[in-house]
Amino acid sequence: MNTNRILVVDDEEDLCEILKFNLENEGYEVDTANSAEEALKLNISDYSLLLLDVMMGEISGFRMASILKKEKKTASIPIIFITAKDTENDTITGFNLGADDYISKPFSLREVISRVKAVIRRTTNNTEKSSTEQIYFETLVIDITKKKVTIDGEEISLTKKEFEILLLLLQNRGRVFSREDILSKIWSDEVCVLDRTIDVNITRLRKKIGSYGKHVVTRLGYGYCFEC
Known part of the structure; x- marks a missing residue:
């Protein structure tokens, strides 16, 4: 039985009830609210995850x-946006606000449940492992202390720059970093580093991390980000 509490916030009452019923069948404790105004009256810090509709009334x-x-008490609570808006700019906005995932309507209930489990597992693991300075994304693990990356328990051989790029992107997942941003953070002590150097390192990094390479996304004209 799960002890995680989930708050579903959506102005479609029927959808709230469907999500509540199915998530409760998975063992979660679920509350619903039909507006942001209603939700904000609750003690949000009690919840392990928010399923949050984008397009609602005034808020x-x-x-x-x-x-x-x-707010310090609620800043670390994971959020999954559920929305009919499916443009690239909306997705970037959501991730830049700190969203942990983004599900577009219409969706299958199996997809929602799978993503809820993944986000809760990932955020729970991050909390449990914070003392050892490890960052998780599914089975990809960055050990900051030991300066190593593993996938499914197998160590991946990365150069210092590749490691630092992956760490930067994964620590700030969803945020787009320009080449200038990456240069200033990763190559801060060096001179005459070309933009092409970053592209080459990104290309090598994608190949080395296999299927996770697709999460290192290029935003043409803007830069790179790690998308969940």
């Missing part, structure tokens, strides 16, 4: 997330 899901991320 949108994006605005609600922004409010929660500014």
Whole structure:
């Protein structure tokens, strides 16, 4: 039996009830709210995860997330946005607000349950492993102390720069870093480093981390980010 509490916030009452029923069948404790205003009256810090609709009344899901991320007690609560908006800019906005995942309507209930489990598992692991300075994304693990990366328990051989790029992107998943940003953070002590150097390192990094390479996304004209 799960002890994790989930809050579903959506102005579609039927959808809230469907999600509540199915998530409770998975053993989660689930509450619902039909507006951000209603949700913000609750003790949000009691929840392990928020399923948050983007398009709601006066306070949108994006605005609600922004409010929660500014408060110390709620800043670390994982958020999955559920929305009919499916443009690239909306997705980037969601991740830049600190979203842990983004599900577009229409969706299957199996997909929602799978993503809920993945986010809770990942965020729980991050909390448990924080003392050993490890960062998780599914089976990809960065050990900051030992300066190594493993996938499914197997160590991946990365150069110092590749390691630092992956660490930067994974620590700030969803945030887009320009080449200039990466140069200043990773090559800060060096001179005459070409933009092409970053592209080459990104290409090598993608190949080395296998199927996870698809999460290192190029935003043409902007830079790179790690998308969940």
